[in-house]
Amino acid sequence: MTDRALYVAMTGASATLKTQASVAHNLANADTVGFQATLSGTVAAPVRGDGLPSRVAASHRTLGVDDSRGAQVVTGNHLDVALHAERWLAVQAGDGGVAYTRAGELRLTPNGLLVTATGRPVLGADGAPLAIPPHQSLDIAGDGTISIVPQGQPASTIAEAGRLRIVAARTADLIRGDDGLMRAAPGAPAPAPAAGPALTAGMLEGSNVEASSMLVSMIQLARQFEMQVRVLQSVDENARSANSLLGSR
Structure with missing residues (x-):
């Protein structure tokens, strides 16, 4: 029974530590634009191998992300966009592939390349990174169309500079x-191109992480881990006592 108690407590403590890491990651991104909280949990996983099937591991699993929308914050910045529900902005990942984000805090580089706040190039409808010509003003429509007044042109001259993918x-x-x-x-x-209005310009979607809820979870997990460690210590002490009694006979 001693080894079973140790095994149960050990697997539980290991899963608790991994869950704590997931909750800590959520807390660290409580102020990150467009961040969606990671959902995680613990599942039972039977251990296969030689001998009787008497062991079940407690395995930590990432279950996905919370798809609820974060708070909508009005910024007035013409490059900020808040995406509607189930709408994603296509960007170029570090490996050159296509990835998606809801972080609509966009920037223009000195060369006119449209990028996210983390520096990822934003893709246009044609799949290529968007480059915006020199301009006096810029507006992003609800469908992602980018309109500009070219540099040196009258305000009545409107040109289309591309469209967000x-x-x-x-x-x-x-x-x-x-x-x-x-x-x-x-x-x-594969994600399909969105039809109709997909964003609101001049706004940002905040993180959907509820910091107070995450803090409560961290406290609960800390207590849970402490109890699991106490079980390990108690089992070890009981085993030492049993060995001492057997050795004295």
Whole structure:
């Protein structure tokens, strides 16, 4: 029975530590624009191998992300966009592939390249990074169309400078990578171009992490881990006592 108690407490403590790391990651991104909280949990996983099937591991699993929308914050910045529900902005990932984000805090580089706040190039409807010509003013329409007044032209001269590549996808069909960007999950349909209004300019979507809830979870997990460690210590003490009694005979 001693080894079973140790095994149960050990697997539980290991899963608790991993869950704590997930909650800590959510807390660290409580102020990150467009961030969606990671959902995680613990599942039972039977241990296969030689001998009787008497062991079940407690395995930590990432269950996806919370698809609820964060607070909508009015910024007045013409490059800020808040994406509508199940709408994603296509960007170029570090490996050159296509990834998706809801972080609509956009910037223009000195060369006119449109990028996210983290420096990822924003893709246009044609799949290429968007480059904006010199301009006096810029507006982004609800469907992602970018209109400018070219440098040196009268205000009545409006030119189209490109269109944001915005796709429609359920959060359940996407998976978050180590870089924080979303990609199509294995076996899920490829995100399709969004139709109709997909964003609101001059606004940003905040993180959907509820800091107070995450702090409560951290406290609960800390207490849970402490109890699991106490079980390990108690089992070890009982084993030492039993060995001492047997040795004295």
